[in-house]
Amino acid sequence: MQYDLVIKNGNILDGTGNPHYLADVAIQNGKIAKIAKDIKGGKQIIDATGLTVTPGFIDSHSHADNAVLDYPDLIEKVEQGITTSIGGQCGTSVAPFIEKNVVSCRATMGAFLDTMKYVPIGSNLAMLIGHGSLRKAVIGTENRAPTFPELHKMKKLLEDGLNHGAFGMSLGLFYAPGCYAELPELIELAKVVAKHHGIVAAHIRNENSKLIPAVKEFITIIRESGARGVLSHHKVTKEENWGKVSHSLHLIDEANRNGCEIYCDVYPYNASSTRLSSAFIHKNYLSLGKEGIIRALSDPNERRTITKHAIERHGEDLNWVMVTNCKSHPEFEGKRIPEIAELWNKSQYDALFDLVIDTNLMCDGCFFTIREDDIEAVLAHPRTMICTDASVAKNLNVYHPRLRGSFPRVLGRYVRERQITSLPKMIRKMTSLPATVYGLKKKGLLLEGFDADICIFDADKIIDQATFTDCKAKAKDLNYVLINGHIVAKDAEYTGVKAGQFLRTTE
Numbered sequence: 030m031q032y033d034l035v036i037k038n039g040n041i042l043d044g045t046g047n048p049h050y051l052a053d054v055a056i057q058n059g060k061i062a063k064i065a066k067d068i069k070g071g072k073q074i075i076d077a078t079g080l081t082v083t084p085g086f087i088d089s090h091s092h093a094d095n096a097v098l099d100y101p102d103l104i105e106k107v108e109q110g111i112t113t114s115i116g117g118q119c120g121t122s123v124a125p126f127i128e129k130n131v132v133s134c135r136a137t138m139g140a141f142l143d144t145m146k147y148v149p150i151g152s153n154l155a156m157l158i159g160h161g162s163l164r165k166a167v168i169g170t171e172n173r174a175p176t177f178p179e180l181h182k183m184k185k186l187l188e189d190g191l192n193h194g195a196f197g198m199s200l201g202l203f204y205a206p207g208c209y210a211e212l213p214e215l216i217e218l219a220k221v222v223a224k225h226h227g228i229v230a231a232h233i234r235n236e237n238s239k240l241i242p243a244v245k246e247f248i249t250i251i252r253e254s255g256a257r258g259v260l261s262h263h264k265v266t267k268e269e270n271w272g273k274v275s276h277s278l279h280l281i282d283e284a285n286r287n288g289c290e291i292y293c294d295v296y297p298y299n300a301s302s303t304r305l306s307s308a309f310i311h312k313n314y315l316s317l318g319k320e321g322i323i324r325a326l327s328d329p330n331e332r333r334t335i336t337k338h339a340i341e342r343h344g345e346d347l348n349w350v351m352v353t354n355c356k357s358h359p360e361f362e363g364k365r366i367p368e369i370a371e372l373w374n375k376s377q378y379d380a381l382f383d384l385v386i387d388t389n390l391m392c393d394g395c396f397f398t399i400r401e402d403d404i405e406a407v408l409a410h411p412r413t414m415i416c417t418d419a420s421v422a423k424n425l426n427v428y429h430p431r432l433r434g435s436f437p438r439v440l441g442r443y444v445r446e447r448q449i450t451s452l453p454k455m456i457r458k459m460t461s462l463p464a465t466v467y468g469l470k471k472k473g474l475l476l477e478g479f480d481a482d483i484c485i486f487d488a489d490k491i492i493d494q495a496t497f498t499d500c501k502a503k504a505k506d507l508n509y510v511l512i513n514g515h516i517v518a519k520d521a522e523y524t525g526v527k528a529g530q531f532l533r534t535t536e
């Protein structure tokens with residue numbers, strides 16, 4: 030038998046969490062055809078002597094759909110070993126999205142997935158439907174509960190997406206307009222997901238002083254709806270709250286003992302990242318939309334009120350905020366807010382809000398507020414999966430290094446150096462666990478008949494190299510990444526082969 034490709038002599042970690050064994054892996058027609066010793070024949074051979082062979086990594090929380098229409102290669106995912114991403118997170122998905130007077134494939138998730146069916150992309154992508162996107166499509170950004178007909182319409186849109194192969198719904202209860210939703214609305218929608226055995230993934234309402242009530246709210250949604258849940262990018266921010274994740278993880282364990290099915294995911298960095306406007310402008314103003322927010326920030330009285338709210342939440346000193354993507358002020362990318370304030374000779378909050386105005390709300394930041402011990406506690410938890418929480422770099426110059434390094438960093442820093450768990454157990458968290466949680470068929474295990482999504486690396490050396498000051502540096506000692514049997518990255522360098530596709534529950 031002449032196989033398409035044979036990986037020779039690798040240490041096989043099959044994704045189950047079991048210890049490694051030595052074998053060859055034969056690939057035929059994009060599938061794993063055989064795993065055995067001394068497989069003969071192969072049009073192409075990869076010598077994996079001394080290397081570890083695992084299923085491709087699954088990014089449990091990705092915003093890869095944000096830019097996939099413009100940047101379908103998903104290069105940064107592929108180059109760190111990610112062969113499948115779960116997109117549409119934090120309440121925002123590429124569809125449904127309704128533009129005035131424009132007929133677009135993004136009007137419903139079903140139309141979008143049907144359109145993308147034959148479009149090759151760099152890495153596989155499975156979609157959740159954003160609750161914020163449902164809300165925007167039906168009631169805009171208004172700060173109110175939906176009427177009964179509106180809720181019915183949201184449920185229909187959600188149901189349509191699930192029927193067309195979406196894997197669940199994401200909540201962004203921190204962001205507008207998701208933050209305007211209360212429990213009855215969220216439970217009603219989650220029940221639709223439960224009917225389809227899907228996942229409800231949540232960026233919960235609060236990840237600092239009100240972490241525990243926010244986790245309890247999420248558990249209530251899961252318990253009352255019967256859906257399965259993923260607590261997204263679990264962490265607690267701000268020094269005064271550090272340590273609270275031991276309580277939140279305990280609550281998750283307790284909920285699981287009581288019949289819920291809840292998991293979480295995490296990215297391995299001490300800084301979070303989002304839009305400055307989302308983090309610093311009170312939710313009462315976010316419903317005004319872009320123009321309304323800019324008008325409010327430009328009015329001295331309104332600016333004073335917005336600043337007062339922000340200081341109450343975040344304090345006076347913003348040295349923990351580093352500006353990243355900032356198109357109209359690229360000279361400030363990589364700088365902290367106090368430095369920018371000094372250069373502009375303004376107060377820190379005036380500098381921050383002026384950046385928000387100048388960029389039309391499109392300025393991002395990294396926020397250094399997470400403790401290392403808390404990252405390790407979440408990473409080590411048996412129900413935790415690994416994620417990037419990132420889109421793609423597009424034409425950005427400065428971005429959070431998680432986009433480049435999350436998976437190699439977990440393997441190098443947290444498994445090899447810090448030994449928070451064993452390599453086989455961590456590989457399971459990156460592969461078969463998310464495949465099972467999201468219901469990704471034929472993914473996440475090295476098993477005959479499964480898709481040939483595979484990573485090959487040196488377990489003694491693999492490490493991330495991207496940092497907050499050099500975000501573009503590629504991972505080290507990640508030798509090969511394969512998707513559907515094609516070599517898509519060699520030495521963390523994208524080969525240009527788009528071997529991925531949109532995944533659907535219906536296929």
Ligand SMILES: [Zn+2]
Pocket residue numbers: 118119232261262
């Ligand atoms: Zn989020």
